[in-house]
Amino acid sequence: MDRMKRLVSALLVLIFPFIVATGQQRSPREEYIEKYKDVAIEKMRTHGIPASITLAQGCLESGDGRSDLAVKANNHFGIKCHTDWKGDSYYKKDDDPGKSCFRKYDRVEDSFNDHSDFLRYRDRYASLFDLDITDYKGWAHGLKRAGYATDPQYAQRLIKIIEDYQLYCFDTPVKGEKKLVLPPNPSALEAVKELKPAKSSIWYKYSRNRTLYVRNGVTYIIANEGDTYEQIAAEYNLFTRELLGFNDLKSGDKLAGGTVVYLEKKKKRAQRYQQYHIAEQGDNFYDLSQRYGIRMKSLLKYNSRNSAGAIYPDEVIHLRSVKK
Numbered sequence: 001m002d003r004m005k006r007l008v009s010a011l012l013v014l015i016f017p018f019i020v021a022t023g024q025q026r027s028p029r030e031e032y033i034e035k036y037k038d039v040a041i042e043k044m045r046t047h048g049i050p051a052s053i054t055l056a057q058g059c060l061e062s063g064d065g066r067s068d069l070a071v072k073a074n075n076h077f078g079i080k081c082h083t084d085w086k087g088d089s090y091y092k093k094d095d096d097p098g099k100s101c102f103r104k105y106d107r108v109e110d111s112f113n114d115h116s117d118f119l120r121y122r123d124r125y126a127s128l129f130d131l132d133i134t135d136y137k138g139w140a141h142g143l144k145r146a147g148y149a150t151d152p153q154y155a156q157r158l159i160k161i162i163e164d165y166q167l168y169c170f171d172t173p174v175k176g177e178k179k180l181v182l183p184p185n186p187s188a189l190e191a192v193k194e195l196k197p198a199k200s201s202i203w204y205k206y207s208r209n210r211t212l213y214v215r216n217g218v219t220y221i222i223a224n225e226g227d228t229y230e231q232i233a234a235e236y237n238l239f240t241r242e243l244l245g246f247n248d249l250k251s252g253d254k255l256a257g258g259t260v261v262y263l264e265k266k267k268k269r270a271q272r273y274q275q276y277h278i279a280e281q282g283d284n285f286y287d288l289s290q291r292y293g294i295r296m297k298s299l300l301k302y303n304s305r306n307s308a309g310a311i312y313p314d315e316v317i318h319l320r321s322v323k324k
Contacts, residue, residue, distance in 0.1 A: 029059055040055045128142045
């Protein structure tokens with residue numbers, strides 16, 4: 001019996017390392033990456049943000065999903081409420097004095113969705129989308145420069161996570177997969193930024209009875225019922241022909257309430273992070289020109305059109321020059 005016990009003990013000593021090696025539990029960070037890598041890859045496909053960056057930020061900001069903010073508010077990216085947040089809120093102490101307001105989500109996936117929208121459609125992060133999808137170092141440093149975090153080592157910490165866990169592997173496109181075409185966010189396009197009147201503005205003395213807006217850096221107003229182009233031109237000290245030219249029109253057709261009327265020349269191209277528009281039923285070049293604040297001539301040129309012909313659903317409409 002003693003001999004049998006010694007034999008069993010010897011066998012256990014031999015096979016125990018194998019049991020430990022094969023049954024070893026993953027670290028919390030490894031579990032986090034495994035759990036959310038698919039959603040990060042999906043956000044890369046829909047928003048153009050490297051999956052490695054999304055995962056590294058999630059790991060860092062949420063403490064691998066274990067921070068109070070992550071557990072109690074499903075907020076994995078430390079996004080604060082800001083003035084445009086309409087959802088639930090969660091208050092906690094952070095680097096600022098007192099308690100700060102953070103966004104609270106119903107699901108973790110909502111946090112990933114909001115994080116992707118937050119980067120994609122805010123002007124201060126626009127330059128990031130000029131970087132290659134595999135340039136995780138450029139993205140990390142760009143996030144720090146844009147003010148995503150106050151930690152002076154934020155970029156280095158992201159890069160270390162990406163390299164330690166080889167997250168850059170998730171940024172490599174699948175062989176044979178077509179280059180991603182990203183449709184702009186409709187809600188972001190419709191959102192308008194109020195232009196606060198300032199004495200340095202040429203429109204200051206004309207803006208008392210109307211709200212001025214800016215789209216693609218171009219000032220515009222929303223026409224009221226009963227407005228005419230002649231009336232608006234006179235109101236803003238412009239020639240009617242000049243106002244019509246700003247809006248790619250040759251004659252003063254009847255002006256419907258709610259129409260966007262630009263008060264200065266539209267831009268030659270869309271903003272840097274708006275490369276394409278995926279056409280929907282009923283789209284036409286003039287409406288897209290007004291929607292994005294781009295001159296019709298430029299829009300037609302980018303799409304190799306001599307005239308504003310038909311646009312078909314799902315057609316890719318270029319909003320900036322196409323790099324050869």
